[in-house]
Amino acid sequence: MERAAAGEVDYLALCTAVDLPVAIGGVDYRAVPGAGTLWQLAVLPALQSCGLGTLLVRAAEDRIRSRGLGRAELGVEESNPRARALYERLGYVAYDRQPDAWEEQAPDGSIRTYETMCTLMRKDLLR
Numbered sequence: 691m692e693r694a695a696a697g698e699v700d701y702l703a704l705c706t707a708v709d710l711p712v713a714i715g716g717v718d719y720r721a722v723p724g725a726g727t728l729w730q731l732a733v734l735p736a737l738q739s740c741g742l743g744t745l746l747v748r749a750a751e752d753r754i755r756s757r758g759l760g761r762a763e764l765g766v767e768e769s770n771p772r773a774r775a776l777y778e779r780l781g782y783v784a785y786d787r788q789p790d791a792w793e794e795q796a797p798d799g800s801i802r803t804y805e806t807m808c809t810l811m812r813k814d815l816l817r
């Protein structure tokens with residue numbers, strides 16, 4: 691939220707009529723020069739496959755365009771073919787792969803580093 695206030699990122703949430711967030715995702719404008727990088731996209735499991743992810747990606751692309759940028763980027767784990775298929779359907783093209791890692795909470799409550807391999811994808815928003 692601090693980064694959003696500083697203008698480095700946009701953070702979006704799709705909410706119900708009573709303001710419950712059911713889908714979230716961000717756009718990072720610092721990760722790749724000249725592009726907006728989509729990250730942390732997630733839809734409440736019970737509401738997946740209803741089109742909310744598509745809405746969120748399109749809203750994120752509108753934010754990127756409104757900053758005068760013409761490219762969207764994202765990384766998707768190689769173990770997540772369904773998300774990759776969604777991005778391909780929305781016009782994203784794979785161009786490289788890259789290891790990534792982040793902290794996560796283990797079932798016993800301890801914090802551990804999760805390591806994974808991601809496919810890098812991008813989309814030209816000016817076409």
Ligand SMILES: CC(C)(COP(=O)(O)OP(=O)(O)OC[C@H]1O[C@@H](n2cnc3c(N)ncnc32)[C@H](O)[C@@H]1OP(=O)(O)O)[C@@H](O)C(=O)NCCC(=O)NCCS
Pocket residue numbers: 730731732733734737738739740741742743744745765766767770772773775776
């Ligand atoms: C990946 C994710 C963000 C996609 O969001 P979503 O809301 O499920 O995506 P959509 O509903 O827009 O599209 C996905 C599916 O719904 C279908 N769909 C899209 N619009 C639809 C509509 N109006 N009615 C019915 N089905 C629809 C699509 O055909 C697609 O089919 P699939 O379930 O076989 O993949 C979400 O599934 C998620 O949070 N997954 C767990 C976290 C994760 O993997 N995040 C991605 C990190 S890169």
